[in-house]
Every structure is written in C-alpha cells, then in structure tokens.
Amino acid sequence: xxxxxxxxxxxxxxxxxxxxxxxxxxxGLTSIIGPNGAGKSTLLSMISRLIGMDAGxxxxxxxxxxxxxxxxxxxxxxILRQDNAMTARLTVRDLVxxxxxxxxxxxxxxxxxxxxxxxxxxxxxxxxxxxxxxxxSGGQRQRAFVxxxxxxxxxxxxxDEPLNNLDIKHAVTMMRLLRRAAxxxxxxxVVVLHDINFASCHSDRxxxxxxxxxxxxxxxxxxxxxxxxxxxxxxxxAIHMIDxxxxxxxFR
Amino acid sequence: MLPEAKRxxxxxxxxxxAGAVALVACALFMTLGAKGSWxxxxxxxxxxxxxxxxxxxxxxxxxxxxxxxxNNRILTPSIMGFDALYALxxxxxxxxxxxxxxxxxxxxxxxxxxxxxxxxxxxVLYRWLFSGAxxxxxxxxxxxxxxxxxxxxxxQFMQRIIDPNDFIVLQDRLFASFNTVESDLLxxxxxxxxxxxxxxxxxxxxFDVLALGRExxxxxxxxxRRVTTIIxxxxxxxxxxxxxxxxxxxxxxxxxxxxxxxxMPDSRHRHVLPAAVLFAMIALVGGQIVLERIFAFDTALGxxxxxxxxxxxxxxxxxxxxx
Numbered sequence: 010x011x012x013x014x015x016x017x018x019x020x021x022x023x024x025x026x027x028x029x030x031x032x033x034x035x036x037g038l039t040s041i042i043g044p045n046g047a048g049k050s051t052l053l054s055m056i057s058r059l060i061g062m063d064a065g066x067x068x069x070x071x072x073x074x075x076x077x078x079x080x081x082x083x084x085x086x087x088i089l090r091q092d093n094a095m096t097a098r099l100t101v102r103d104l105v106x107x108x109x110x111x112x113x114x115x116x117x118x119x120x121x122x123x124x125x126x127x128x129x130x131x132x133x134x135x136x137x138x139x140x141x142x143x144x145x146s147g148g149q150r151q152r153a154f155v156x157x158x159x160x161x162x163x164x165x166x167x168x169d170e171p172l173n174n175l176d177i178k179h180a181v182t183m184m185r186l187l188r189r190a191a192x193x194x195x196x197x198x199v200v201v202l203h204d205i206n207f208a209s210c211h212s213d214r215x216x217x218x219x220x221x222x223x224x225x226x227x228x229x230x231x232x233x234x235x236x237x238x239x240x241x242x243x244x245x246x247a248i249h250m251i252d253x254x255x256x257x258x259x260f261r
Numbered sequence: 262m263l264p265e266a267k268r269x270x271x272x273x274x275x276x277x278x279a280g281a282v283a284l285v286a287c288a289l290f291m292t293l294g295a296k297g298s299w300x301x302x303x304x305x306x307x308x309x310x311x312x313x314x315x316x317x318x319x320x321x322x323x324x325x326x327x328x329x330x331x332n333n334r335i336l337t338p339s340i341m342g343f344d345a346l347y348a349l350x351x352x353x354x355x356x357x358x359x360x361x362x363x364x365x366x367x368x369x370x371x372x373x374x375x376x377x378x379x380x381x382x383x384x385v386l387y388r389w390l391f392s393g394a395x396x397x398x399x400x401x402x403x404x405x406x407x408x409x410x411x412x413x414x415x416x417q418f419m420q421r422i423i424d425p426n427d428f429i430v431l432q433d434r435l436f437a438s439f440n441t442v443e444s445d446l447l448x449x450x451x452x453x454x455x456x457x458x459x460x461x462x463x464x465x466x467x468f469d470v471l472a473l474g475r476e477x478x479x480x481x482x483x484x485x486r487r488v489t490t491i492i493x494x495x496x497x498x499x500x501x502x503x504x505x506x507x508x509x510x511x512x513x514x515x516x517x518x519x520x521x522x523x524x525m526p527d528s529r530h531r532h533v534l535p536a537a538v539l540f541a542m543i544a545l546v547g548g549q550i551v552l553e554r555i556f557a558f559d560t561a562l563g564x565x566x567x568x569x570x571x572x573x574x575x576x577x578x579x580x581x582x583x584x
Contacts, residue, residue, distance in 0.1 A: 057479075057480060058479065059476050059479055059480070078482075078484070079479060079482040079483060079484045079485075080482035080483075080484075081482070082482065083480065083481050083482025084482070087480060088476075088480045089480075090476050093474070093477070094474070095332065095472070095473050095474050095477070096328075096332050096333065096334055096472065096528075097469070097472040097473060097528045098522070098527050098528040099527055099528065099529075100527065103527065103529070107469070107470060107473065107477075107481060108481075110470055110481045110482070111481055111482040114466050115466040115469070115470075116466075141527075161481070
C-alpha cells in the first residue's frame with residue numbers, strides 16, 4: 010500500500026501539489042488523470058523519490074520513501090518518466106538488463122537472463138534486442154523502457170504517460186499488458202494518462218487531479234461522468250455506453 | 262549500414278590492439294636513440310614515462326567519469342574551470358609569497374594544498390546544483406563555465422600586477438609541458454591517483470547506471486547524491502594530480518574520451534574507460550616520441566594537443582553532439 014500523507018510541493022512561488030492525501034491500495038490498475046499543470050507528474054515523482062517534497066510523507070508498505078535506502082525501494086517500486094533522453098549508447102537488451110540492477114548490482118545471473126528475455130518477449134522486442142536505442146523510433150524506445158521497468162519486477166510500478174509516442178495498436182497492447190501485470194502477477198500499477206477513454210476502459214480506479222489537489226477519486230463508473238469531467242477539465246463532455254464501456258467524447 | 266561497419270571489431274580486440282600499441286610506444290620511448298649509459302637513460306626517461314602514463318590515466322578516467330555524472334559528452338573538468346582554479350591558486354601563491362619563496366617551498370605540500378582547494382571547489386559547485394529549485398545539470402555546467410572565466414580573469418589580473426620576474430616563473434609553471442615533469446611530485450601523485458582509483462573502483466558498478474541519467478539511476482536504487490559526490494571528489498583528485506605534474510591541458514581529455522566513445526561499439530564503462538586510458542597513453546607517449554625524434558624538441562606536446570583538441574572541440578560543437 011502506498012500512503013500519501015499531506016504532501017505538498019512548491020516550485021518558486023507556485024504550489025504545484027497542495028496537501029494531497031491519498032491511499033493507493035495494493036493491486037489493480039490506478040489511473041491519474043487531470044488537466045495540464047494539475048500536479049500529476051510531480052506527485053508521481055515524489056512518490057518515487059525522484060524529487061523531494063516540501064511537506065508531508067509518502068510511505069510504500071510502511072517504508073518512508075525519503076529515508077529508505079534507494080536500493081531497498083528499487084526492489085519494491087519502479088518508475089518510468091516521460092522524458093528519457095540519455096547520452097549512453099546501448100542496445101535494447103542492455104537497457105532492459107538494467108532493470109535487474111537493483112537485484113544483482115550489475116552482475117547478470119542466469120535467472121536475470123530469463124527475466125530479461127521474458128520482458129523483451131512481453132513487449133514484442135525480440136527482433137529489436139540487438140539494435141541500439143538511437144536507431145529506434147520513439148514508440149520502440151518507449152517500449153524498451155517499459156520492458157526495463159517490467160524487468161525490475163517490483164510490486165509497485167509507476168508510469169508517467171506510458172502511451173506517449175505509441176501508435177494505436179501499441180497503446181492498446183501497452184494498456185492490456187499493464188492490466189495483465191495487475192491481474193495475473195498481482196502488481197500495483199499506477200499510470201498518469203491523458204486519454205480519458207483509456208483510463209475508463211482499463212482502470213480499476215481513477216484519480217482526478219486539479220490545481221495540485223485530488224478533485225475526485227473512484228471507479229470508472231463514478232468518475233467518467235459528464236458533470237465530474239466537466240468540473241475537472243472545464244469543457245463540455247458527453248458520455249456514451251458502447252459495448253459496455255464508458256466512452257467520453259469532447260471533440261466538438 | 263553504418264552501425265554494422267562500426268561493429269566489425271569486438272571491443273576486446275580494440276582494447277588488445279590499443280594495449281599492444283601503448284606497450285610498443287613505451288618501449289620505443291625508453292630505447293629509441295639511446296646514446297650513452299643505460300644507468301642514466303633508464304631512470305631519466307623512466308620518470309618522464311611514468312609521469313606521462315599517470316597523466317594519461319588521470320585525464321582519461323576523470324574526463325569519462327565527469328561526463329558520466331553530468332550526462333554530457335562535451336564538457337570536461339578542464340573546460341569547466343578545474344584547471345583554471347589550479348592556475349589561480351598558483352598565481353595567488355606567487356603574488357602573496359613571491360616566486361623565490363614558492364619555488365623553495367616543499368612541492369608536495371603545495372600539491373596537497375592545491376588538491377584540497379580543488380576538492381573543496383568541486384563540492385561547493387555540487388552543493389549549488391542541489392540547493393536550488395531547478396536541479397538541472399545545465400545549471401551546474403553554466404556555473405562551472407562562469408567560474409572558469411572568473412578564475413581565469415582573476416589570475417590574469419594578478420599576473421598583471423606581479424613582479425615581472427615572478428611572472429616568468431609563473432608562466433613556466435602554468436604552461437603544460439611534458440619535458441619538465443615535476444619529478445618530486447611523482448611519488449605523491451601516484452599515491453593520490455591510486456587512492457582515488459581505489460575509491461572509484463568501489464562504486465564502479467554504478468557507473469553504467471549513472472550514465473542513464475539522474476532519474477533512472479535513482480529509480481534503479483543508486484544513492485545518486487552520495488555516489489556523484491564521491492565521483493566528483495575522485496575527479497578533483499585526478500585532475501589536480503595531472504595538473505600538478507605537467508600543467509593544465511584543456512582539450513586532451515575531451516579528445517581521448519570522444520575517441521573512446523567513437524571506437525567502442527557501446528558506451529559501457531568496462532569498454533570505454535580502458536579504451537580512453539589506452540588512447541591517452543598512446544597519444545602522449547607516441548606524441549612525445551614524434552616530437553623528440555622527428556621535430557627534435559622544436560615544439561611542445563602541449564601545444565599540439567591543444568591545437569588538435571581545440572579543433573576537435575569545435576567540430577563536436579558544429580556537429581551538434583551536445584544533446
């Protein structure tokens with residue numbers, strides 16, 4: 010369980026995350042949605058101790074993220090951010106192998122090899138594993154990074170907009186994959202999403218943020234409703250039931 | 262396809278060849294054109310060779326590690342002003358105490374003072390990076406460049422006002438030269454370099470992870486702040502050791518590190534670090550042989566290295582490899 014207790018973050022004079030209290034129960038897929046600047050990514054970065062908070066605490070299974078040794082946390086919680094520019098020149102397989110670093114400190118075992126191959130297969134990267142990252146398209150790179158996070162094999166997996174750069178097929182495959190990780194492997198998956206309909210169709214729980222606060226939280230049935238979304242995004246929505254899925258339209 | 266062509270030679274093969282070339286260069290340096298008694302030649306050239314190897318090692322390792330923790334392929338400790346600080350300290354000493362007193366002081370003591378100042382400087386810079394709200398590496402790099410300019414201007418100002426005789430002495434010290442190696446410092450420099458290497462060795466398993474960038478390294482459980490501080494101190498020690506031995510060389514590190522990245526198929530440190538060290542050794546020892554035997558000491562190796570390195574730096578900037 011991830012417990013977020015009165016967490017705030019200030020950049021200069023602006024409060025980006027404003028006293029958020031939130032409990033993310035173990036298991037399932039939780040989506041965080043909200044307009045730009047709502048503090049979604051910042052909150053995710055604080056949970057994963059990439060940035061410090063100005064107030065409040067975050068605990069993962071009772072471990073305070075700011076005080077727990079990095080490697081202990083890295084075996085429990087993994088994070089993938091949006092922007093993963095790097096100067097290092099690596100092959101896809103080398104990158105995915107870094108997912109095992111928290112477990113092996115750089116010495117690959119046979120077991121690590123199995124984890125790596127499985128992660129590569131999960132993301133359909135078998136044919137690309139010998140390619141260098143700078144020879145890949147944006148979407149292929151994104152999948153390689155996700156494979157690395159899968160390979161880290163942690164109970165909690167956080168993704169900041171994992172669908173960025175992905176075409177429709179791979180976006181759907183990615184969400185199914187994350188769903189499967191939550192259902193079959195019992196992982197706790199938290200994703201920041203921009204596409205409300207992906208959140209609606211794949212989440213167990215949706216958290217809607219606005220102005221640095223949690224505006225609403227609940228099941229897709231509770232959140233994907235016209236009046237709720239209109240209050241969060243400040244624009245008109247229509248909700249349709251299509252094949253048992255709640256689809257929001259807002260294009261006109 | 263270009264990458265295929267690059268991958269033709271396995272990394273180990275390149276390392277072996279480079280190692281063999283380096284060995285041959287060392288052997289040639291020790292024996293070529295030797296006239297007279299070996300009991301004089303061997304220690305005389307041996308000292309020079311040892312200094313060159315130490316400098317090659319320190320510059321190569323410090324540059325690669327610095328580029329790893331800053332995730333940058335262009336800036337090096339020397340471009341960031343580490344060397345300029347060395348010049349400032351030297352100038353300051355001579356201004357305060359005069360050339361005669363400084364020259365008669367124990368060089369080992371001077372070395373330790375300089376080393377301490379450099380370590381202090383790098384730690385202050387590092388604090389700077391993590392104290393502000395914007396924790397970008399570009400901030401550190403900009404601050405470093407501005408410090409470099411500040412240090413250089415301060416030294417130049419002091420050089421204007423010191424005694425002209427002192428200035429001559431100072432100029433001699435500040436000019437990189439592989440002919441007038443400070444042999445008194447050889448022992449202590451070797452000791453410091455060995456200690457720094459040992460420290461670096463202990464955190465070596467984090468190097469490749471650090472190269473992925475700060476966020477990924479933290480996500481993979483590397484205590485980023487602690488490890489980068491350790492590496493910065495190691496870099497400071499290596500840079501001071503090499504600068505104390507031969508004087509500041511600005512672009513040499515950039516040259517050998519870039520060459521290593523180019524020649525090696527991937528950027529894992531177990532390939533790049535030894536490659537950079539070996540290339541540096543070949544360049545220094547080989548270059549010195551060429552200068553001594555072909556140009557008959559008409560020019561200094563430092564000048565040639567700076568010329569080639571400077572051209573290469575401009576080339577890198579134009580090609581936009583900054584990222």
